[in-house]
Amino acid sequence: MTYIIIGIIAIAVIGGISYLIYRRRVARLTGVSEEKAPAVTPELPETAPEVASGAIAEPPETVAEVKVAPPMVAELSSLPEDAKNKLMNAVWYRCENPYCNYTQFLDVHHLVSEAEGGTNKLDNLLVLCSKCHAAADNHEIPEEELRSWIKERTERFKTDLDWPYK
Numbered sequence: 001m002t003y004i005i006i007g008i009i010a011i012a013v014i015g016g017i018s019y020l021i022y023r024r025r026v027a028r029l030t031g032v033s034e035e036k037a038p039a040v041t042p043e044l045p046e047t048a049p050e051v052a053s054g055a056i057a058e059p060p061e062t063v064a065e066v067k068v069a070p071p072m073v074a075e076l077s078s079l080p081e082d083a084k085n086k087l088m089n090a091v092w093y094r095c096e097n098p099y100c101n102y103t104q105f106l107d108v109h110h111l112v113s114e115a116e117g118g119t120n121k122l123d124n125l126l127v128l129c130s131k132c133h134a135a136a137d138n139h140e141i142p143e144e145e146l147r148s149w150i151k152e153r154t155e156r157f158k159t160d161l162d163w164p165y166k
Contacts, residue, residue, distance in 0.1 A: 077110065079120050083164065084108045088127050090161045095129040096149050097141075102129035109133050111146055120165040123150055 088106055095102040109126045112118030126146060128136060135141050 077108070077120075078114060079108060079125075079165075083120070086161065086163075087122075087125060091127050091153065094127070095132050096126050096153060097128060097132045098149065098152070100129060100132055102131070105130040107133055109136050109146075111143060111150075122161070122163055122165075126150060 084107075087108060093103055093106065095106065106127055106129055109128045110118045110120075111124050111126065114120075118124050126136070126149060132141070136146060
């Protein structure tokens, strides 16, 4: 009997989470705030007969234009893995965003990319989680704020960092 009750609760929780994820997707695709997102799937116009027959047709004007972020390309870096690990160890394997502190999926971010003339000096590097790294790459976090995190970093180092790139 207990297993049945636990199963019913689990199904209700999973259903609720799925519904919330669905509402977020609808809100993102329609450009409406999550609270005002429709509770049901917005009705899209039926496929035009020209498209069904295989002819090329213009998309209907009633379909909302969806903005899609460009795909993220992994930043190629000359910084070796042991140097990345040394820096991550110095910041206690935490995202350096003071509002995040995530400890998984970390990578080293160059404020000025090497392709644009950036270096592997400590004043150009930040340890960020994948979410904060993507935000920094998309310029959602101002560069001044990223630089302020670097200035505050030295007091958080748990060891005296012997950095090979001066």
